[in-house]
Each structure stands twice: as structure tokens, then as C-alpha cells.
Amino acid sequence: MKNMTQVNRSWYSFPDLEVSTFPWSGLLSLGSSASNGLRQTAHQPWVPAMDIKETDQDYLLEAELPGLSREDFTLKVDQGVLTLEGERKLPTTEGSEKDLRLERSYGSFTRKFSLPAEVESGAIKAEFKQGLLRMRVPKKSKPQPQEIDVDVMS
Numbered sequence: 001m002k003n004m005t006q007v008n009r010s011w012y013s014f015p016d017l018e019v020s021t022f023p024w025s026g027l028l029s030l031g032s033s034a035s036n037g038l039r040q041t042a043h044q045p046w047v048p049a050m051d052i053k054e055t056d057q058d059y060l061l062e063a064e065l066p067g068l069s070r071e072d073f074t075l076k077v078d079q080g081v082l083t084l085e086g087e088r089k090l091p092t093t094e095g096s097e098k099d100l101r102l103e104r105s106y107g108s109f110t111r112k113f114s115l116p117a118e119v120e121s122g123a124i125k126a127e128f129k130q131g132l133l134r135m136r137v138p139k140k141s142k143p144q145p146q147e148i149d150v151d152v153m154s
Contacts, residue, residue: 046088046105052113059119061135063111070128075135077121084111084133 053060063084065073073086090106093099115121119137126135 045107045109047109048084048111050111056139058139059116059137061113061137063133063135064131065128065133066131068131073133075126075133077115077124080115080117080121082113082115082121082124082135082137085109 049064051060051062053062061082065086065088068086068088072088073084076083085108087108088106090102115137118139120140121137123138124135126133128134
């Protein structure tokens with residue numbers, strides 16, 4: 001049996017998400033509540049699921065944003081904090097349609113991550129395709145040892 005992947009704790013998700021030790025724990029239990037016996041909706045706000053991976057050269061972040069278009073979210077970095085904000089809007093019903101049960105969650109979301117000191121925050125690249133936002137956060141190259149010329153004085 002393979003060992004579980006170790007998580008780099010230098011990625012800190014801000015506490016406004018009300019999750020425990022890791023930024024992604026507890027995000028899958030959405031729950032639901034009944035209203036008038038027919039209409040049932042998720043009572044917790046929607047928060048996109050995130051994966052964070054590491055290579056020798058960079059960190060890779062993936063956020064699942066199903067049903068969103070590029071205009072529905074923003075991604076920015078400021079003072080070492082990477083922020084993903086947006087909103088998944090509740091679809092409107094048309095004509096004689098009535099919502100009997102809504103299990104999917106909607107609403108505004110914010111995900112904030114404190115970037116590790118060893119990253120090049122000005123070189124972050126992101127792409128969005130089919131509801132998946134991929135971010136590549138390059139690490140700073142480690143300084144290489146170099147020989148210093150010494151002048152001989154007479």
C-alpha cells in the first residue's frame with residue numbers, strides 16, 4: 001500500500017473558510033435543509049475544491065469551477081497572498097418551471113493562500129478550461145555557489 005502524500009504546510013489558507021488544519025479539509029460535506037417540505041437547498045455556501053501539488057520548479061494549483069465562465073471569477077496576487085474570488089449564480093427558472101429540490105450550492109466565494117517565500121509571485125501563470133483553473137507558481141531559483149576572484153596585491 002502506498003504512503004499518503006505529505007502536504008506542504010507552507011501553503012496556508014486563511015481562516016475565513018472555517019476549515020481545520022489543512023485548507024481543503026471539510027469542503028466536501030455540503031449538507032442540505034428542507035424548506036416547506038418540497039424545496040430543499042444546500043445551506044452552506046459553495047467553495048471551489050482546490051488541489052496543490054509541488055514539483056522541483058514550481059507549485060501547481062487546480063481549482064474546480066464547474067459552471068463558471070471566465071467572467072465569473074478574478075485571480076490576483078497582492079503582498080504574497082494569492083486570491084481567487086467569484087460567484088456561482090443561482091440559475092433563474094423560466095415560465096412555468098418551479099424549483100422542487102436544489103442540491104447544488106451557489107453564492108460568492110473567496111479562497112486566499114499565503115504564498116511561500118520561495119516563489120516568483122510576478123511570474124504566476126494561469127489557464128482556465130472546461131471548469132478547471134490551473135495555476136503554475138514558479139519557485140525562485142536557488143542561488144548557485146560561485147567562485148570569487150581574489151586579486152593579489154603586492
